Structures are given as C-alpha cells and as structure tokens.
Amino acid sequence: MALLEGRNLRKTYQLSRRNTVEALRGVDIDIEAGEMVAIMGPSGSGKSTLMHILGLLHAPDRNGAEPRLRIDGRDMTQLSDRERTRVRATEMGFVFQSYNLVPTLTAVENVALAGEYAGVSARDARRKAREALGWVGLDRRSDHRPSELSGGEQQRVAIARSLVNAPKLLLGDEPTGNLDSKRSTEVLAMLRGFNRERGQTLLLVTHDPEVGAACDRIIRMRDGVIAGDDPGTIGAGDQPASGVAAA
Amino acid sequence: MRALRNLSRRKVRTALTILGITIGIWALVVFSSMANKINSLVEGGSEYYADKVIVTDASDASGMLGAPLAASVADEVSAVDGVALAVPQVSLVFDPTTTGMTMGSSESIVGGPPVDEQYEQFDLSYAQGRGLNASDEGSSVVVLGSDLARKLGAAAGDRIDVRGREFEVVGVLAPTLTAPDTTAYVPLAIGQQLYAEELPAVVADQLGTDVVSQIVVYPASDEDPVVVAERIEASVDNVATLTGAEFDEQVGSSVSILNAIIVGVAAISLVVGGLSVINTMAMSVQERTREIGIKRAIGGSRGRVVRELVLEAGLIGLIGGLIGLALGALVISVANEAGRNSGTVLFELTLGTAAFALAFSTILGMLAGVIPAWSAARLDPVQALRYE
Numbered sequence: 246m247a248l249l250e251g252r253n254l255r256k257t258y259q260l261s262r263r264n265t266v267e268a269l270r271g272v273d274i275d276i277e278a279g280e281m282v283a284i285m286g287p288s289g290s291g292k293s294t295l296m297h298i299l300g301l302l303h304a305p306d307r308n309g310a311e312p313r314l315r316i317d318g319r320d321m322t323q324l325s326d327r328e329r330t331r332v333r334a335t336e337m338g339f340v341f342q343s344y345n346l347v348p349t350l351t352a353v354e355n356v357a358l359a360g361e362y363a364g365v366s367a368r369d370a371r372r373k374a375r376e377a378l379g380w381v382g383l384d385r386r387s388d389h390r391p392s393e394l395s396g397g398e399q400q401r402v403a404i405a406r407s408l409v410n411a412p413k414l415l416l417g418d419e420p421t422g423n424l425d426s427k428r429s430t431e432v433l434a435m436l437r438g439f440n441r442e443r444g445q446t447l448l449l450v451t452h453d454p455e456v457g458a459a460c461d462r463i464i465r466m467r468d469g470v471i472a473g474d475d476p477g478t479i480g481a482g483d484q485p486a487s488g489v490a491a492a
Numbered sequence: 493m494r495a496l497r498n499l500s501r502r503k504v505r506t507a508l509t510i511l512g513i514t515i516g517i518w519a520l521v522v523f524s525s526m527a528n529k530i531n532s533l534v535e536g537g538s539e540y541y542a543d544k545v546i547v548t549d550a551s552d553a554s555g556m557l558g559a560p561l562a563a564s565v566a567d568e569v570s571a572v573d574g575v576a577l578a579v580p581q582v583s584l585v586f587d588p589t590t591t592g593m594t595m596g597s598s599e600s601i602v603g604g605p606p607v608d609e610q611y612e613q614f615d616l617s618y619a620q621g622r623g624l625n626a627s628d629e630g631s632s633v634v635v636l637g638s639d640l641a642r643k644l645g646a647a648a649g650d651r652i653d654v655r656g657r658e659f660e661v662v663g664v665l666a667p668t669l670t671a672p673d674t675t676a677y678v679p680l681a682i683g684q685q686l687y688a689e690e691l692p693a694v695v696a697d698q699l700g701t702d703v704v705s706q707i708v709v710y711p712a713s714d715e716d717p718v719v720v721a722e723r724i725e726a727s728v729d730n731v732a733t734l735t736g737a738e739f740d741e742q743v744g745s746s747v748s749i750l751n752a753i754i755v756g757v758a759a760i761s762l763v764v765g766g767l768s769v770i771n772t773m774a775m776s777v778q779e780r781t782r783e784i785g786i787k788r789a790i791g792g793s794r795g796r797v798v799r800e801l802v803l804e805a806g807l808i809g810l811i812g813g814l815i816g817l818a819l820g821a822l823v824i825s826v827a828n829e830a831g832r833n834s835g836t837v838l839f840e841l842t843l844g845t846a847a848f849a850l851a852f853s854t855i856l857g858m859l860a861g862v863i864p865a866w867s868a869a870r871l872d873p874v875q876a877l878r879y880e
Contacts, residue, residue, distance in 0.1 A: 302789060302874050327793060334791020345786045345877065349501040362791040390501070406790065 247275035248413060248446055249299060252313040255306045256294050268294040270469035271310070276414070281440040281447040283457040286466035293418060295466065296450045300337055300416045301329040317413065334363040338407025342419035344399040346391040346406075352378060353387040356406045363410045370409075377405035381435060397428030404435060408445070415439075417449040421456055433459050495804045499811075505776055506808060512772030513812025514819065516765030517853045521820030521845060523761040527754040529669075529840040534751070536670020540614045542736035545709040545721045547578075550730045560691060560703035561731070563684070568728045569707050574715040575724070577611050579604055580704040582687040586640070586676055588655070599640060599674045601654065603683010604708070605629065611710040616672060621648030621663030628662070628679045635663040639673040639832055654678075655686055669840055680704075709733075766856055769812070773805050773860035777868070784868040785876025794869040801865040802858050809857020813850045820849070 256269040268291045276282055276299075284292045297303040298314070301321060305312040314321040316336060324332065333339075338359075346355045353374045360370030378387045381401040391399050400420065407415050420436065421429035437459050439445040449456055457463050465473035499506045547569055549559040561580075569578040586599035606624050616623070624635055634654065636646060641664040646652050650661045654676065665672055678686075688701040711720040721733035734742075780801065787797045824839040831837055868876055 297874050303872060330788070330791055330793045333789065337791075339789055341789075341877070345782075345789070347783055347786055349498045358787070358792075359790045362787070362793075362796070 246318055247315075248278040248280075248317060249274070249276040249448075250313065250315040250318075251275075251299060253305075253310040254295065254298055254312050254314065255309060256291075256298060256303060257306055267469055269298070269305075272466075272469075272471055274299070274464065274471065276446065276448060278413070278446050279440070279444040280462060281437065281460045282449070283460040283463045284448065284450045284466060285452070285457050285463055286472070290466040291469040292450045292466045294469075296416055296418055296448065299414075299448065300339060301333050304329075334359070335410055336413045338410070338412040338415040340400070340403050340407050340415065340417040340420045342422035344391070344396070344403045344423070346399055346402055348391055351388050351390050352383060352394065352402045352405075355391070355402055356409050359406045359409050365410075373409055374405070377409040378402070380408065380439075381405045395428075396424055397431060400424060400428070400432050401435065404432070408439065413446060415445055415447045417447065417451075419451055419453075420449060421451070421453050426455075429453065429455065495800070495807050498804055499807060505779070509772045509776045509808050510812040510815065513769045513809060513853055513857065514816040516761075516768035517813045517816025517849050518820045518823075519761040520758075520765040520852065521817055521841065521849050522823055522839065523754070523758045524845045524849070525820070525824050525839040525841040527751070527758045528842050528845060529838060530751050530754050532669045532840055536668060538736065538740050540671065541734070541739040543711070543717055544736060545711060545717050545724065546734040547707040547709055547724060547728070547731050548705070548734070550732045560687070560705060561707065562700075563702045563704050565728065565731065566704070566707045569709060569724055569731075572720070572724050572727050574712050574720040575709055576712040577607070577710040579607055579708045579710075580680060581708050582680070582683040582703075582705045584683075584687055584690060584705070586654070586674075588690070599676075600671075601676045601678060601683060601686060603678045603687070604680050604704075607708075607710075616668070617666045619664045619666045621661070623663055624677055624679060630679065630681050632657060632659045632682055633662045633679065634659040635665065635677040636661055637665050637671075637673040637675045638667040639837065640676055641665075643832060655689075657682075657686075673837075762852075765816075765852070769809060769853055769856045770860040773808065773857050774864045776808075777801055777805065777861045777864040781864075781868040781871070781876050781879035784865065785871070785873045785879065788869060788873040788876060794866075798862065798865045798869050802862050805861025805865075806854050806858040809854040809860075810850065812857070813853030816853065817846055817849050821846075 251272060251274040254269055254272040254274070255267075258266045258268055260266060270291075272291075272295055274295070284295060286292045294303065298305050301324075305314065305322065307322075312322055316332070321329070321332065347358065350358065353371060356374035356377050357367070357370040360373050361367060365373065375384065375387055378384050381404050383398060383401050383405065386394060386398060391402070394402065400423075415436075417436070421432055424432060433456055436447060436449070440447050447460075449460065451457060461476065463473075463475050464471055465475070547561075547565070549561050563580045566578045566580040569575060581602060581604035583600055583602045586601050606626060619638060621635070624633065634652070636644065641647065641661070644652055646661050646664075648661055648663055652659055652661055659678070667673055684701060684703065687705065688703060691703070709720065709724065711717050717735045718737060721735050724733055725731060784797055784801070787800075788794070821841055824841050828837050828839055868879075
C-alpha cells in the first residue's frame with residue numbers, strides 16, 4: 246500500500262465570475278514510503294496546486310468523479326478543517342520557497358511552535374526543537390530571529406521545523422528557489438540525507454534541475470495533468486547526488 | 493508571557509498601535525472626568541438639599557443668597573407643625589472683590605450654629621482639626637472646605653484673614669467634591685456681623701443686625717418636606733421655601749444643558765476612542781495575515797491561532813489603556829491644580845471611570861483583534877500565505 250494515494254484530483258480556481266482556471270484536471274498519484282519525489286513542470290502546470298492538495302492545504306474539487314486521497318490508507322477527503330489541521334500538524338512537514346518563519350520568534354521558538362501545535366508540551370517541544378536544529382547544524386544559532394539569519398540558515402530552520410514531529414511526509418514547495426547555488430546544494434544535500442538516513446519520504450515541487458536530479462523519481466506535470474513519471478537521473482538512488490558528497 | 497514577548501519584538505508596530513489606543517483612551521478619561529465633575533456637583537447639591545427645607549425672604553426667589561430675614565423668623569418657623577429643627581444661617585460670598593462666574597460652586601462663607609448629626613444627613617468629615625461646636629459661638633474661628641484651605645494655604649491652627657478680620661482655622665474638611673469644598677464655616681454671630689456689614693444701611697436700620705440670609709429647616713423624620721414647606725409658607729408671613737425636589741428642578745434644568753453637552757462630548761470621546769482602538773488593532777492584526785497562514789499551514793488550529801492573536805490584542809489594549817489613563821490623570825490633575833485658585837475645578841476622575849477605561853480598551857482591543865484574526869484564520873492557509 247502506498248503511503249500516499251491520490252485519485253481524480255481536480256482543482257478549478259474561480260478568478261472572477263466568468264474566468265476560471267482549471268489548475269488540476271484529474272491527477273492520479275501514488276507515493277511510496279521512503280521515496281524522494283520531485284514534481285516538475287512549467288509555471289501554471291498545476292504542480293503547486295497538487296502539492297497543496299496532497300499537503301491538505303487545499304481540498305480537491307468534489308464535482309465530477311469522486312476524488313480520493315489517502316495517507317497510510319486513511320481517507321482524507323471527508324475530514325473537517327480541524328481534522329485536516331491535525332493531520333498537517335502531526336503527519337506532515339512543510340518547507341516553502343520563502344521559508345515562512347514567524348518573524349517575531351527565534352529559530353528554536355519557530356521549530357518548537359510546530360511541536361506545540363502537534364500537542365507536545367511547551368517544554369518538550371523546546372527540547373525537541375533544539376535537537377532538530379542540531380540535525381540541520383544550527384544548534385548555535387537557535388536563539389537568533391529569522392532577520393538575523395541568512396537565507397540558507399532560515400531554510401534550514403524551516404527544515405528543522407518540518408522534521409521536528411517526525412512526519413510521514415515532508416512536502417517542499419521550491420525549497421531551493423530563493424537560495425544561491427551553493428546554499429541550494431547544501432539544503433538539497435541535507436534533504437537527501439534525511440531521506441537516506443531516516444527513510445524520510447519527501448515530495449518536492451521544483452523548477453531546479455539539480456533538485457530533480459537528486460530525487461528517486463520525477464513526476465512531470467503539464468496543463469494540470471501528469472505528463473510523465475520517470476526515475477531520476479541517478480536511478481534508484483544508490484549513488485549520492487553531487488551535493489551529498491560534500492555534506 | 494509569550495504574548496508580552498511577541499509585543500516587545502515588534503516594537504515599532506506595537507508602539508504605534510498602543511499610541512493610537514492611548515489617544516482614544518486619554519480623550520475618554522478626560523471627558524468622562526469632566527462629566528463626572530458636573531454630575532457630582534449637581535448630585536452633591538441635590539443630596540445636601542434633600543430632606544431639608546430652606547426658608548428665605550419671599551422677595552428672594554432663587555433661595556440662594558438674597559434679602560435678609562430677621563433671625564426671629566427662625567422661632568416662628570420652629571413652631572410650625574412637622575418642623576424638627578430650624579437653624580438660622582447666613583451665607584455670603586467669601587471674597588466680595590471677586591466677581592463673575594465660576595465653574596461649579598462659588599466660594600462662600602456660611603455662618604450658623606452647629607447642627608446635631610441626628611438632623612444633618614449630609615456627611616462631613618474632617619481632614620484636620622475639628623468641626624464647629626456650641627462653645628465656638630462668639631469667637632472668630634473658621635472651618636475651611638478642602639479647596640478653600642488649599643487655595644489659602646491654610647491648615648488647622650493657622651490664622652487667616654477674612655474680610656479684614658482675623659480668624660483661627662480650627663478644622664479643614666475632607667473633600668466632598670461639591671459645595672462644602674469651597675465654603676468657610678463660621679459661628680452664627682460672627683457670620684451675622686459680616687453679613688450685616690454688607691447690607692445697605694437702609695436695610696440694616698430697618699431690621700437691625702440680628703438678621704440671617706436663610707433658615708434651614710429639618711422636618712421631622714415622618715414628614716414629607718414638601719408638605720412641611722407648604723405649611724411654613726402658609727403660617728409664616730413673607731417667606732419662600734425651597735425643597736430638595738425644587739432644587740433638583742431649578743438647578744437640574746440650568747445644569748442639564750451643560751450636562752447634555754458634556755455627556756455628548758463623553759459619547760463622542762467614546763466613539764473616537766473606540767474607533768481608534770478598533771482601527772489600529774484591526775490594521776495591526778491584518779498585517780499579520782501571512783503569519784496566520786504560516787501557523788495554519790504547520791498545523792495551528794483556527795481557534796488556537798486566533799487565541800494567540802487576541803491575547804496579544806487584549807494586552808495591547810490594556811497597555812494602551814493604562815498609558816491613556818495615566819496621561820489623562822496627569823492632565824486632569826494639572827488642570828485641576830491650575831484651576832483651583834480660580835475656583836475652576838473641571839475634572840473628577842473616579843475609580844469607576846478608570847476601571848471603565850481599562851476594561852473598555854482591553855475588551856474592545858480584543859474584539860477589534862478577533863474579527864480580522866478570525867477572517868484571516870478562515871482563509872485557506874495558501875491564500876493567507878500569499879498575503880503581502
């Protein structure tokens with residue numbers, strides 16, 4: 246059984262009364278536990294929308310063929326907002342292009358916040374947050390606020406935040422999109438490392454060929470449908486990606 | 493604690509929001525205090541005149557300072573059915589050289605015998621010294637109201653000059669916020685002397701010096717003052733009466749326009765203060781839509797995310813309220829201090845007003861925060877994240 250199973254996923258945005266955009270026109274997707282998958286495609290191909298639906302940030306359209314979305318066999322389409330929020334807190338991690346850290350909180354507080362939302366006590370959340378910052382090599386910067394950190398450091402804080410609750414699925418929306426190539430390589434190596442060492446399942450939406458190259462599998466999207474589903478250039482992943490060797 | 497820390501890390505924004513709230517609450521405190529002062533003046537007078545009948549010469553319609561009465565009229569009034577006690581009294585302006593209108597009660601001298609507490613319901617307490625008693629009769633002693641004592645810089649034991657005579661201050665009243673604050677109480681005889689000096693010679697010749705300006709009547713406890721007043725007018729020649737109900741009517745109507753203006757101003761300040769709280773709070777929460785999106789995306793429930801913001805909003809409201817209250821209190825005490833010498837004490841800040849101002853800014857701050865916070869939390873997280 247796939248970790249994540251999606252069928253008939255559609256999403257139409259109503260931009261104005263007459264103007265609608267069909268961002269997803271019926272996508273079927275399976276992600277296995279332990280996979281590191283890239284979703285690639287041109288702008289407007291629906292890849293971000295797909296990630297948002299898989300991450301329970303959006304609900305798929307319910308008109309037309311009944312959508313199906315299962316995580317670990319559990320149906321997600323019937324959940325209330327509260328229940329979906331709960332799943333996001335406990336079973337998913339998110340890494341965004343623009344980091345999306347809370348500006349008034351320090352690194353460790355940002356990471357701990359995710360733990361608290363997942364129901365961990367404030368004290369334990371803080372302890373786990375420090376631990377997670379250690380995984381991304383930021384234990385010494387944990388009391389800095391986002392404005393005092395570089396872009397690469399901020400993204401590493403976001404990665405620590407996404408991992409602190411040991412999610413089943415880590416979703417990345419252009420995680421290297423705002424970083425220069427050196428930082429980008431570092432972050433990618435880090436993500437790859439978590440996949441290799443802990444079997445962390447990763448789903449990354451990206452434009453960046455380097456990211457695609459580091460993944461086990463590339464799903465290519467075009468005009469709201471899946472246009473291709475290939476193994477990555479490094480095959481089943483027995484060779485490290487270029488950045489990993491350096492990490 | 494966390495909410496406080498979040499505020500301290502958003503210093504400029506928080507300071508501006510607090511400033512907006514401070515201004516609103518400041519206006520609210522100042523204008524409410526002005527309305528309070530006017531109310532307490534009217535209420536104090538009303539309380540003083542309640543359950544009493546003031547008897548004056550019939551030619552004096554106002555019942556205040558007017559044509560003299562022979563002191564012997566007090567005996568006639570005492571004899572009327574239902575009168576428990578009739579006390580002759582003189583009242584005259586404290587300093588005849590001052591003219592013109594003053595806000596609130598004017599400074600006056602009241603001369604009369606001490607009245608037993610069983611009759612007088614209006615409670616006076618003494619900040620210093622003692623009240624007048626029967627043995628003071630004939631001597632030049634005075635009890636000063638609190639504002640008057642402060643203005644004269646006099647304390648119990650001091651000697652002061654009143655209309656060219658030397659008086660010993662034997663007591664100073666605690667503040668009452670109404671007429672007694674600006675009154676100097678003297679024994680009857682010395683009061684009568686001062687009063688007689690002021691009368692035109694022709695009147696003095698006719699009535700002699702044993703004259704008073706009014707007689708204060710305390711009806712028996714089971715009597716209706718209005719009925720007693722009617723009986724006095726019927727059985728004593730040439731007198732007019734003023735009861736508490738009439739006082740309320742007369743003074744009430746003359747103050748009611750002013751009061752309406754003040755209440756109007758207070759209402760406007762409530763609206764202005766309220767809108768300024770709502771506006772600044774709504775803006776500052778709306779600016780955080782993206783933050784709400786982040787928190788929602790990583791698994792913060794709507795309720796929890798809104799709660800965090802509303803707590804901060806309440807705290808901002810409380811801080812703004814406290815500063816506004818402090819500034820308002822400062823302005824009020826400075827203005828009152830400056831106005832005291834001219835008898836123009838304009839403001840009265842009560843505990844109720846202070847508590848209301850704080851509760852108002854805190855609760856309104858939270859309410860003003862909850863609406864934009866809730867609408868941001870209702871957005872789907874992706875939309876909230878796109879907010880700039």
